[in-house]
Amino acid sequence: MKRPLLLIGAALLLLAIVLPLPPIRVYPVVAIDLVCFGLFAVSLDLLFGFVGLLSFGQAMFWGGGGYVTAILLARTQLDAVPALCIGVAYALVLAFVVGLISVRRSGIYFAMVTLGIAMIQYFCVFQMTDVTGGENGLSLSSRGHYFGLPLENDVAFYYILVAVVAISVWLTLRLVASPFGMVLRGMRENEQRMVALGYRVNRYKLAVFTIAGGLAGFAGALYALGNRLAGLDMVDWHTSGAVVMMTVLGGIGTIVGPIVGAGLFESLDYFVSKTPIGDKTNLVMGTIFALCVLLFRRGIVGELLAKLGRRAET
Amino acid sequence: MLRVVNFAHGTMYMLGAFATYYGAQELHLPFYAALIVAPVVVGAFGILLETTLLRRLYGLDPLYNLLLTFALTLVIEDLMRILAGPLGSPYSAPDALSGIVNLGFTLYPLYKLFVIIVALLVCAGTWWIVERSPVGARIRAATENPVLVRALGIDTRRLVTLTFGCGVALAALAGVLAAPTTNVQPSMGDSIIIYTFAIVVIGGLGSVLGSIVAGFALGVLQALGSVFYAPISTTLIFIVMVIVIVLRPAGLFGRAEGSR
Secondary structure (H helix, E strand, O other), X not given: OHHHHHHHHHHHXXXXXHOOOOOOOOOHHHHHHHHHHHHHHHHHHHHHHHHOOOOOOOHHHHHHHHHHHHHHHHHOOOOHHHHHHHHHHHHHHHHHXXXXXXXOOXXXXXXXXXXXXXXXXXXXXXHOXXXXXXXXXXXXXXXXXXXXXXXXXXXXXXHHHHHHHHHHHHHHHHHHHOHXXXXXXXXXXXXXXXXXXXXXXXXXXXXHHHHHXXXXXXXXXXXXXXXXXXXXXXXXXXXXXXXXXXXXXXXXXXXXXXXXXXHHHHHHHHHHOOOOOOOOHHHHHHHHHHHHHHHOOXXXXXXXXXXXXXXXXX | OOOOOOOXXXXXXXXXHHHHHHHHHHHOOOHHHHHHHHHHHHHHHHHHHHHHOHHHHOOOOHHHHHHHHHHHHHHHHHHHHHHHOOOOEOOOOOHHHOOEEEOOOOEEEHHHHHHHHHHHHHHHHHHHHHHOOHHHHHHHHHHXXXXXXXXXXXXXXXXXXXXXXXXXXXXXXXXXXXXXXXXXXOOHHHHHHHHHHHHHHHXXXXXXXXXXXXXXXXXXXXXXXXXXOHHHHHHHHHHHHXXXXXXXOXXXXXXXXXXX
């Protein structure tokens, strides 16, 4: 199970590296979106795939991290790196507080509670026009300085981004393979047993929720920097829904699967928007996603792994 | 109630409103007839969805249901956008209900009064059916222990389907009632579903009375909030939700449930 996963991860990394190069030539800005959403979906998978908690408000961390970073860059003289760190810190703290409230519930309740809390932040961002730019979002004139150096070249930014995201994903893979990750799996499979074994289940849930929130915040901050924009759609619940679709489509509990899902989702979004049905992307996404839920619930990578596993047995 | 969370509920609400609108446009269906026809039509559509799609997922984690209905919401909404255009259409209430009535202490639009009365009647009716009637007893039993109920010779599948259809019909009825007061548009279900979720969380899942009380109380609260401090009125409901979750995790009227 472990080796094919690493292989897929390596293949993805390779694909990410060649993406803006001549034969494929994806616009760097589009590629930046792909990679950021990939990391965002990974954060959701950490939560949903390994603890079984489906957050329908994950965009609050993504948007929160993005907005805080963008606000710091737009309104202060801060270097982009500390701004990014503060953005992530905000997402971590927010996730900790929200986690305190929401991990008491599981299943559908958990989804609704995270969604509700995300709405509070949405309305705050929407109404604090003088800080966040309200409906217009907050656009940045530049990506800021990184240890004193500017980074306006899209391709250069993209490659740094790929490196940073690859390291984050690798760390996440390490995390779920660690004893801590084993406890999480145990909780997903049989929560009562883990309680009986003496694990403080809610503390573990809170820890994962916080980590996942920080990861989403990190992805969101990178996204805001990449696009030089923190828009209202970043905190909207539709984004939370989209990332859930990416994760499930790619394969929950596989960590690299959601990246595939995010890539597929974003590229579909890109291509459908060029066809005559134009902005009706939800129609296509919704149909694909419904089929996915009905027919292949393990997701693309999940099914792939299952196939490989079956072949290894025979 | 059924441990089935229908993300598409807001969409059904929207469809109810559209059924009313098209009923009037194409078939010259009067408003009072729409009150009955639209819920029946949309309810039938809901039953179709349940038997063809949702039923396949009952053995699984209820979260998959949430995901599927979420997907359906996206699809149906975009389909309506193609059919009807994104902007929406006005629909006016019948003349007999469009006046203003003097309640003694205040003047009030007759139509809103009518909506309140219908809503109260329907709420009371639903509560009575679920909590007091023999059919309701079966529904509650079927959600609590489907295996035992089936052993007693009751077709739980049909019961679930029927209940689902009724739930959808109620959402559509709400859509019909809302049609004259708001613009009929494809995204109208979108915003309401989030509020509905919050209300159900506050009231307690599976408690009809809880949802009704929470719904009305929050309506009042929101109105008061907008009088005293306008920016907070939209957020208030979610803040209340958080407070309720902290103090009473099962919701105000929820029975302490096992898992999920």
